[in-house]
Amino acid sequence: MMENEVIIVGSGIAALTTAYYLHEHKNVTIFTKRRKEESNSWLAQGGVAAAISIEDHWQCHFHDTIAAGCYHNDEKMVELLVREGPKRISEWMEEGLRFDTKKDGSLHFGREGGHGKRRILHAGGDQTGRTIVAFLLEKLAGRVRMVEDEYVMELLVEHGRCVGIKTKNRSGQIAFHYANTVVLAAGGCAGIYAFSSNSQAATGDGIALAYRAGAKIADMEFIQFHPTMLLANGKAVGLISEAVRGEGAVLVTEDGRKVMESVHPLRDLAPRDIVARAIHAEIQHGHRVYLDVSMIARFREQFPTIAKLCQAYEVDIDKGKIPIVPGAHFLMGGVHVNDHGQTSIQGLYAVGEVACTGVHGANRLASNSLLEGIVFGARAAEAIRRETASPVQLRKKTNDIHSNKKVVNDLPEISTIQTIMSTYVGIVRDEQGLQYAKKWFEQFPLSYFANSSLDHFSINEIAIMHMLLTGWLITTSALQRTESRGGHYRSDYPFERKQWKQRRIWRTKSELNVIA
Numbered sequence: 001m002m003e004n005e006v007i008i009v010g011s012g013i014a015a016l017t018t019a020y021y022l023h024e025h026k027n028v029t030i031f032t033k034r035r036k037e038e039s040n041s042w043l044a045q046g047g048v049a050a051a052i053s054i055e056d057h058w059q060c061h062f063h064d065t066i067a068a069g070c071y072h073n074d075e076k077m078v079e080l081l082v083r084e085g086p087k088r089i090s091e092w093m094e095e096g097l098r099f100d101t102k103k104d105g106s107l108h109f110g111r112e113g114g115h116g117k118r119r120i121l122h123a124g125g126d127q128t129g130r131t132i133v134a135f136l137l138e139k140l141a142g143r144v145r146m147v148e149d150e151y152v153m154e155l156l157v158e159h160g161r162c163v164g165i166k167t168k169n170r171s172g173q174i175a176f177h178y179a180n181t182v183v184l185a186a187g188g189c190a191g192i193y194a195f196s197s198n199s200q201a202a203t204g205d206g207i208a209l210a211y212r213a214g215a216k217i218a219d220m221e222f223i224q225f226h227p228t229m230l231l232a233n234g235k236a237v238g239l240i241s242e243a244v245r246g247e248g249a250v251l252v253t254e255d256g257r258k259v260m261e262s263v264h265p266l267r268d269l270a271p272r273d274i275v276a277r278a279i280h281a282e283i284q285h286g287h288r289v290y291l292d293v294s295m296i297a298r299f300r301e302q303f304p305t306i307a308k309l310c311q312a313y314e315v316d317i318d319k320g321k322i323p324i325v326p327g328a329h330f331l332m333g334g335v336h337v338n339d340h341g342q343t344s345i346q347g348l349y350a351v352g353e354v355a356c357t358g359v360h361g362a363n364r365l366a367s368n369s370l371l372e373g374i375v376f377g378a379r380a381a382e383a384i385r386r387e388t389a390s391p392v393q394l395r396k397k398t399n400d401i402h403s404n405k406k407v408v409n410d411l412p413e414i415s416t417i418q419t420i421m422s423t424y425v426g427i428v429r430d431e432q433g434l435q436y437a438k439k440w441f442e443q444f445p446l447s448y449f450a451n452s453s454l455d456h457f458s459i460n461e462i463a464i465m466h467m468l469l470t471g472w473l474i475t476t477s478a479l480q481r482t483e484s485r486g487g488h489y490r491s492d493y494p495f496e497r498k499q500w501k502q503r504r505i506w507r508t509k510s511e512l513n514v515i516a
Helices: 013-020 058-068 075-094 128-140 205-213 242-246 272-284 304-312 369-386 405-410 414-424 431-441 446-451 459-480 509-514
Strands: 004-009 028-031 145-147 150-158 161-169 174-184 223-232 235-239 250-253 289-292 321-331 334-336 348-350
Touching (some): 013 028, 013 128, 128 369, 150 205, 174 369, 205 459, 223 242, 250 272, 272 321, 348 369, 414 431
Parallel strands (some): 004 028, 174 348
Antiparallel strands (some): 150 161, 161 174, 250 289
């Protein structure tokens, strides 16, 4: 007998949306490796993009999404996103979710990079993610089982079907949890870079779990770098939302020169990949880059989270300039899924950033991430509700007590992985750097990590193995794409190849068999 009908791995907006639309129909348990609030969704300052205004239309949102994605998007999936998004958001507003309004009580729509219209809904100024997650947690309180501080170390697959998860807690205890359906909503992998906007929990666990289980993975080369991270003491310490530029802020060098003036017709509101590369080029030439916010009235009121962040790092916003640097932000690829979040493994779904739906193409349009979690979390729930459980023969599981001290001793520090990724697989890439990174990753027993039980390793050691697998996937995918498109920029192949607009690079763990 299965002890759960549905297990959800993760606690961000995609996980909670799936649970929201399932809990009245199925017995749902959510597992998260830290506290339930520790997710990228909780940190999300930006809003939700939706064509709700009478001056907007879903087709306008569709075209902006396709253009930002450099025409690598799955158009069917994009249409689902932009047409169903407003319906879901309207449902939640009727249930009590509140977005920021103007003085007359009408919704306030912001504008961000790549959007042709003001269509971004915000809550609490720059606390949209926290507001939505809190809303969903309140709705789910007492209705779903929530297991915190439990690390999912393996997806259990029997006869080609995912039947549960294996977990380890901080005391080292291993447990097996079975379910009719498992939903992977573990977030992205930007934490494997030195400069990142993400929660420290976002280190690619979900990608590695799916890969080890044999699921298809797509488009791992497409990593979005957010242009504006607060730079303090030589580190990226927090996100400066794109909404700040939407309200008129301008990127400038130390001498006041406008960075984006002649780079793109949309200037500071150009797509993120273009803005990030422009800033990166300035830094490479020895310049410091700032976000000039002097023209924004009531900055502290509009952006309270950012104001507190600046204050915490002694950045005086009254002087009008915030020091910034680009940082890894979002994975456009991930576990390949269909229009209801089903992966290539029966019984396993993936939603949110861990999934590759195809909606983002090669570069995500600003504020489409929360929307994706809402739309495809709801669609996954619809499909799961329709499922009828079929009997599965389960083998008795035992802990693997085998030990391989050599593997443990050879594991790198997390900071070393982050340095390799940022240096050789970052905003600008070339074959020489990618080949170096690939060889560096392949000095470790990746095939062992992908195909062996990891029971005898600590949570931190397993997390490092997952980072190595995910980093290798990004690197080898970037080597194979000999063009520049969106978040993937090759200085040795600086132009798009038109015939590659809809090409997808599929990867399965059998590819590791060629590695010694």
